[in-house]
Amino acid sequence: MADSWLPFDATEYERRQQALRARMDERSLDVVLLSGPENQYYLTGYETTGFHSFPQTLIFPRTAPPLLVTRRLEEGNAAAAYALACRSYRDDEDPADALAQALRDLGIADRTIGVEKAVPWLTVRLFEGLAHKLPSAKLVDVSGLVELMRAVKSPAEITYMREAAAAVAAGMRAGLAAVRDGVNEREIAAAVFPARILAGSHFVRNPTYITAGPRSALAHATWLGKTLERGDVVFFELGANVRHYDAALIRTAVVGPPTAELRRAADASIAGLAAAIETVRAGIPASEVYRATRDAIAKEGCAQFFLHRAGYGIGIEFLTWIERGGVSLDAGAMSILQPNMTLHLVPYLLLPGLGSVGFSETVCVTESGCEVLTTYPRLLTEG
Amino acid sequence: MADSWLPFDATEYERRQQALRARMDERSLDVVLLSGPENQYYLTGYETTGFHSFPQTLIFPRTAPPLLVTRRLEEGNAAAAYALACRSYRDDEDPADALAQALRDLGIADRTIGVEKAVPWLTVRLFEGLAHKLPSAKLVDVSGLVELMRAVKSPAEITYMREAAAAVAAGMRAGLAAVRDGVNEREIAAAVFPARILAGSHFVRNPTYITAGPRSALAHATWLGKTLERGDVVFFELGANVRHYDAALIRTAVVGPPTAELRRAADASIAGLAAAIETVRAGIPASEVYRATRDAIAKEGCAQFFLHRAGYGIGIEFLTWIERGGVSLDAGAMSILQPNMTLHLVPYLLLPGLGSVGFSETVCVTESGCEVLTTYPRLLTEG
Numbered sequence: 078m079a080d081s082w083l084p085f086d087a088t089e090y091e092r093r094q095q096a097l098r099a100r101m102d103e104r105s106l107d108v109v110l111l112s113g114p115e116n117q118y119y120l121t122g123y124e125t126t127g128f129h130s131f132p133q134t135l136i137f138p139r140t141a142p143p144l145l146v147t148r149r150l151e152e153g154n155a156a157a158a159y160a161l162a163c164r165s166y167r168d169d170e171d172p173a174d175a176l177a178q179a180l181r182d183l184g185i186a187d188r189t190i191g192v193e194k195a196v197p198w199l200t201v202r203l204f205e206g207l208a209h210k211l212p213s214a215k216l217v218d219v220s221g222l223v224e225l226m227r228a229v230k231s232p233a234e235i236t237y238m239r240e241a242a243a244a245v246a247a248g249m250r251a252g253l254a255a256v257r258d259g260v261n262e263r264e265i266a267a268a269v270f271p272a273r274i275l276a277g278s279h280f281v282r283n284p285t286y287i288t289a290g291p292r293s294a295l296a297h298a299t300w301l302g303k304t305l306e307r308g309d310v311v312f313f314e315l316g317a318n319v320r321h322y323d324a325a326l327i328r329t330a331v332v333g334p335p336t337a338e339l340r341r342a343a344d345a346s347i348a349g350l351a352a353a354i355e356t357v358r359a360g361i362p363a364s365e366v367y368r369a370t371r372d373a374i375a376k377e378g379c380a381q382f383f384l385h386r387a388g389y390g391i392g393i394e395f396l397t398w399i400e401r402g403g404v405s406l407d408a409g410a411m412s413i414l415q416p417n418m419t420l421h422l423v424p425y426l427l428l429p430g431l432g433s434v435g436f437s438e439t440v441c442v443t444e445s446g447c448e449v450l451t452t453y454p455r456l457l458t459e460g
Numbered sequence: 461m462a463d464s465w466l467p468f469d470a471t472e473y474e475r476r477q478q479a480l481r482a483r484m485d486e487r488s489l490d491v492v493l494l495s496g497p498e499n500q501y502y503l504t505g506y507e508t509t510g511f512h513s514f515p516q517t518l519i520f521p522r523t524a525p526p527l528l529v530t531r532r533l534e535e536g537n538a539a540a541a542y543a544l545a546c547r548s549y550r551d552d553e554d555p556a557d558a559l560a561q562a563l564r565d566l567g568i569a570d571r572t573i574g575v576e577k578a579v580p581w582l583t584v585r586l587f588e589g590l591a592h593k594l595p596s597a598k599l600v601d602v603s604g605l606v607e608l609m610r611a612v613k614s615p616a617e618i619t620y621m622r623e624a625a626a627a628v629a630a631g632m633r634a635g636l637a638a639v640r641d642g643v644n645e646r647e648i649a650a651a652v653f654p655a656r657i658l659a660g661s662h663f664v665r666n667p668t669y670i671t672a673g674p675r676s677a678l679a680h681a682t683w684l685g686k687t688l689e690r691g692d693v694v695f696f697e698l699g700a701n702v703r704h705y706d707a708a709l710i711r712t713a714v715v716g717p718p719t720a721e722l723r724r725a726a727d728a729s730i731a732g733l734a735a736a737i738e739t740v741r742a743g744i745p746a747s748e749v750y751r752a753t754r755d756a757i758a759k760e761g762c763a764q765f766f767l768h769r770a771g772y773g774i775g776i777e778f779l780t781w782i783e784r785g786g787v788s789l790d791a792g793a794m795s796i797l798q799p800n801m802t803l804h805l806v807p808y809l810l811l812p813g814l815g816s817v818g819f820s821e822t823v824c825v826t827e828s829g830c831e832v833l834t835t836y837p838r839l840l841t842e843g
Contacts, residue, residue, distance in 0.1 A: 150768050201578075264658070271650035277646075281653070399513050429536070
């Protein structure tokens with residue numbers, strides 16, 4: 078029964094685990110401890126949002142099956158994952174004790190152990206506790222090891238992202254259609270959520286940024302209940318999520334006709350997006366996409382409003398759709414784009430006093446360019 | 461303009477900051493570095509969800525005004541906070557450099573610096589980077605320092621939680637009303653979201669757990685699209701959120717008449733909840749609430765299904781409504797309950813093969829007992 082709840086078949090999980098073992102071989106790692114829900118889900122299908130208060134660690138030995146150490150409440154979730162053994166601790170026990178004991182019982186407490194120092198869920202407290210309890214272990218940083226594998230998607234993963242892209246477009250359509258003079262931000266948000274869910278989105282936990290007027294200039298903010306007035310910018314950054322795979326989409330609307338300043342900013346963002354899409358292809362450094370975006374925006378006279386990188390890897394979402402440790406499209410980015418990497422291209426402009434203006438797409442890198450997964454008109458909507 | 465976006469007035473922020481300074485005095489701390497969005501928001505009103513990929517640190521010196529070190533994109537959010545100076549770094553710069561430089565410029569790089577080792581957003585990488593760049597600093601763990609202040613709510617905070625409690629009840633009503641044979645989980649979720657939002661909830665980022673049938677036995681899971689059948693349990697754990705203050709509520713429904721087993725489990729959870737509410741009052745240890753809950757559940761013959769603590773502190777939510785480092789109602793909990801602590805009481809039962817069964821309330825501790833903030837009938841709903 079539980080098997081049918083998994084998002085992928087056994088072949089996919091075996092392939093991912095073999096690929097990680099090959100990388101561990103190359104780096105002479107006996108075991109890696111994976112601390113974040115995204116990497117755990119990628120390798121085993123273990124799925125919970127209960128990672129925030131109780132540490133959970135996937136022990137992944139090079140030559141033995143993986144073992145999850147988690148909170149007792151999550152045992153059922155571990156049982157529903159792919160071929161995953163589990164040791165659990167009670168709510169009043171110390172997770173570092175449980176983890177150290179599991180490593181001792183596996184006979185690998187004195188080996189070279191990879192840990193993820195850049196992953197928030199390995200707290201300094203847990204790390205220091207582990208180092209103290211396992212004085213013979215050699216703890217080395219392997220941040221990014223699994224993230225770089227995850228950056229390149231399989232056909233089955235891209236299928237989920239395509240479904241998510243359709244769901245986020247449905248939410249955007251409902252939200253933009255609700256924009257008009259006198260409507261409250263709340264009513265717009267209330268239209269967006271059911272449209273995404275009925276179009277197939279699971280957990281819509283990722284922030285749904287819907288903000289109107291000057292307050293839309295705050296990055297990463299929620300609606301508060303503003304009633305729309307003529308001239309207000311309405312900024313939408315939405316995601317949808319199928320089996321924890323996200324697609325994201327940004328569009329901008331205005332109540333009534335836009336000012337020349339807003340029109341110019343919208344044109345600049347749309348031009349930046351077009352330039353990014355035209356530039357993306359396998360084999361180029363990520364920084365090239367940044368430069369193409371920036372130059373197109375600068376050509377429209379809006380360079381001073383572009384403070385953000387041009388995009389980032391997108392994929393498995395538990396807390397955020399951004400792939401931490403994956404590809405970042407910034408000025409200094411050295412990563413080389415590869416086929417089947419998925420990116421959120423974000424030529425986002427911040428106009429102090431006026432608000433946020435942006436248009437984005439979620440795309441999949443191909444040998445010769447990219448496929449745009451999200452399909453929605455790139456227009457400044459006038460509501 | 462930006463001032464009016466703050467959730468509290470200057471008096472409230474000054475009081476909170478003074479209280480922290482008094483605690484720093486007691487512990488001879490020259491400065492504390494606060495890494496999590498909840499503590500930053502509590503002290504300054506600084507509000508963003510952009511904490512997940514780029515570190516942001518609130519430098520809080522004992523004798524000088526606070527300074528935020530964050531990503532350039534978030535500067536506007538810092539400007540909207542209460543009297544908060546800001547230093548920012550670009551997306552391609554090292555946040556540890558920016559943080560170390562800010563401490564040097566403040567002349568406090570060689571002092572006793574409190575850091576939050578239990579807060580995920582202080583990654584091991586950032587901590588080690590800081591320790592390396594500031595060899596003369598004495599870094600001491602101050603995890604829980606602000607969390608224990610936050611656990612006790614002011615009247616203004618309780619007002620927001622009361623509003624959130626009304627919004628979550630509206631969502632629960634809409635969700636339970638949608639339960640019937642042949643309805644899809646998605647339709648239930650699609651009913652819950654707009655009801656909460658139109659009743660006043662902001663960001664509904666906290667997980668909305670709606671699961672039906674045996675899969676509801678997974679802790680912390682999303683709907684997938686099951687069509688309800690007679691006999692299915694439908695489990696709801698919902699939150700609503702006003703100005704980042706959460707109220708949470710759990711209820712359980714069944715399609716058609718319940719089995720004797722389900723009825724007994726529902727009765728046990730409801731009895732556990734009543735016992736917890738009767739027990740909570742200022743001055744008792746948190747573990748007493750756990751014992752009262754467990755005993756009431758055991759009396760109904762369901763002890764083997766109760767694997768979870770009996771509740772936890774609830775309040776400011778960015779990622780989760782659970783107050784990490786606050787009050788935990790578990791068997792070993794030593795904290796003494798205080799007036800105006802807010803708790804989510806969760807006598808949650810996990811029945812393997814059948815699903816999750818639970819009834820919960822968000823309450824506020826008083827001298828003589830508690831006030832139940834969420835008000836919704838405690839009944840096993842038959843849909």
